Amino acid sequence: MTDLFGGNEPRQSAHQTIAPGAMLLRGFALDDQRALLDGIDRIATAAPFRRMQTPGGHVMSVAMTNCGGAGWVTDRRGYRYSPTDPETGRPWPAMPDAFLTLARAATALAGYADFRPDACLINRYAPGARMSLHQDRDERDMTRPIVSVSLGLPATFQFGGLKRGDPVAKYALLHGDCVVWGGPSRLCWHGVLTLKDGDHPATGRLRLNLTFRGAM
Ligand code: MD6
Ligand code: FE
Numbered sequence: 001m002t003d004l005f006g007g008n009e010p011r012q013s014a015h016q017t018i019a020p021g022a023m024l025l026r027g028f029a030l031d032d033q034r035a036l037l038d039g040i041d042r043i044a045t046a047a048p049f050r051r052m053q054t055p056g057g058h059v060m061s062v063a064m065t066n067c068g069g070a071g072w073v074t075d076r077r078g079y080r081y082s083p084t085d086p087e088t089g090r091p092w093p094a095m096p097d098a099f100l101t102l103a104r105a106a107t108a109l110a111g112y113a114d115f116r117p118d119a120c121l122i123n124r125y126a127p128g129a130r131m132s133l134h135q136d137r138d139e140r141d142m143t144r145p146i147v148s149v150s151l152g153l154p155a156t157f158q159f160g161g162l163k164r165g166d167p168v169a170k171y172a173l174l175h176g177d178c179v180v181w182g183g184p185s186r187l188c189w190h191g192v193l194t195l196k197d198g199d200h201p202a203t204g205r206l207r208l209n210l211t212f213r214g215a216m
Contacts, residue, residue, distance in 0.1 A: 014026045014027075015109070018159060018169070018171065018179075019159065019181075019184075019185040019188060020183065020184040020185055021145075021181060021182050021183030021184045021185040021186065022159070022179065022180070022181035022182075022185040022188070023109075023110040023179070023180050023181070024171060024177065024178075024179050025106055025109065025110070025177065025178040025179070025180065026174075026176075026177055027174075027176045027177065028102075028105075028106055028109075028176065028177070028178040029102055029149045029150075029151070029176045029177070029178055030175070030176035032098055032102050033151065033175070033176060033202060035096070035098035036098065036099065036102070036149065036151060036210070037151065037202060037203070037208075039067075039096040039098060039099060040122055040208060040210075042093070042096075043065060043066075043067045043093045043096075043122065044065055044122075046090075046093045047065045047066065047067070047071075047085045047087070047088065047090075047092055047093055048065065048087070049063035049064065049065050049122075049124050050063060050064065050065070050087060051063050051064075052064060052073060052074045052075060053074065053075050053076060054074055055074065055075075055076060055077070055078050055079065057076065060074070060131075061125075061128065061129040061130055061131075062123050062124065062125055062129050062130075062131055062192075063123075063124040063126075063129075064121060064122060064123055064124070065085075065092075065122050065124075066085070066092045066119065066120060066121050066122065067092050067093045067094065067095045067096070067099070067120045067122070068092060068094070068095040068117065068118050068119045068120045069083060069091075069092070069095075069118040069119065069216065070082065070083055070092070070118050070119040070215040070216050071083075071085065071092040071119060071121065072119065072121045072138065072213075072215070073086055079138050080138060081119060081138060081139075081215040081216060095117070095120050099120055099210065099212070100117065102147075102149065102178075103115065103117050103120075103147045103149075103212040104116075106147050106149075106178045106180050107145055107147055107180055109180075110145070110180035110182075112144075112145045112180065112182055112183075115144065115145060115147070115212075115214070116214060117147070117212035117213055117214055118213075118214060118215055118216055119139075119212070119213045119214070119215035119216075120210055120211070120212050120213075121210070121211045121213070122208065122209070122210055123208070123209040123210075123211070124206060124207075124208055125153070125155065125192070125195040125206065125207040125208075125209070126195065126205065126206060127153075127195050127196060127197035127198070127205060128194060128195065129194070129195050130191070130192055130193060130194040130195065131191050131192040132191050133158060133160065133164065133168070133189045133190065133191040134189065134190065134191060135187050135188070135189055135190075136186075136187075136211075136213070137187060138215070139213050139214060139215045140214075140215065140216060141214060142186050142187065143182075143186075144182065144213070144214035145180055145181060145182025145183070145186065146180070146181050146182065146186070146211055146212065146213050147178060147179070147180050147210075147211065147212040148173075148178065148179040148180075148181070148209060148210065148211045148212075149177075149178050149209065149210040149211075149212075150173040150174065150175065150176070150177045150178075150179075150207065150208075150209050151175055151176070151202060151203060151207070151208040151209070151210075152175055152200045152202055152203030152204075152206050152207045152208050153175075153195060153196070153198045153200050153203065153205070153206060153207040154172050154173065154174045154175070154196075154198070154207070155172070155173050155192050155193065155195055155207050155209075156170050156171070156172060156173075156192070156193040157170065157171045157172075157173045157179070157190065157191075157192055157193075158170055158190055158191045158192070158193065159171060159188060159190050160188055160189040160190060161188055161189065162187055162188060162189075163189075164189055166189065168189070170193075173209075175200060175202060175203075192209075195207055
């Protein structure tokens with residue numbers, strides 16, 4: 001692999017297996033950052049970021065929106081995928097080609113052939129936002145992997161095992177990093193620690209995260 005450059009700092013593009021079936025692809029999205037950020041802006045114009053309620057009635061600190069045929073939503077009725085945005089009643093914005101192409105390239109590199117995501121959840125973290133340990137289990141078919149793309153401020157990603165109490169490893173996810181995960185690690189517990197304040201040249205005081213899934 002060649003070196004990729006993000007800002008002034010030379011960044012080595014490298015691939016690391018973090019668990020069976022899970023790979024961290026450092027800098028993999030850097031070449032696409034402009035298309036990704038433009039796409040997020042367009043999506044958020046049609047389907048604005050919102051902080052949703054958990055079934056337990058807490059308002060999430062992370063603001064979310066979606067694109068693609070299905071979007072992840074939560075409210076007092078539970079977690080689920082919906083073909084429409086509950087705020088507008090309209091279908092979610094289409095998934096931009098650049099998103100799909102990146103997700104397919106990342107999964108192919110990690111050994112998952114012919115991944116066709118129908119959902120892309122967009123998470124927006126301001127300083128102080130966090131995502132507590134959880135499993136992604138609202139998708140219909142757990143044989144399909146997930147691709148996660150990080151943009152903007154760095155975050156500490158917690159990655160545990162299949163049981164809630166299993167030990168947790170920590171990884172810094174930086175601007176342009178991708179994680180592909182599936183197979184034996186598809187149901188691993190994971191979370192994001194409280195975002196520290198900072199100022200990133202591409203996003204300002206924010207972290208953005210895309211997760212691509214086969215939902216329906
Ligand atoms: C985030 N990511 O990085 C939250 N889930 O903002 C996730 O919850 C996640 O990164 C499943 C697979 C990859 C992820
Ligand atoms: Fe998750």
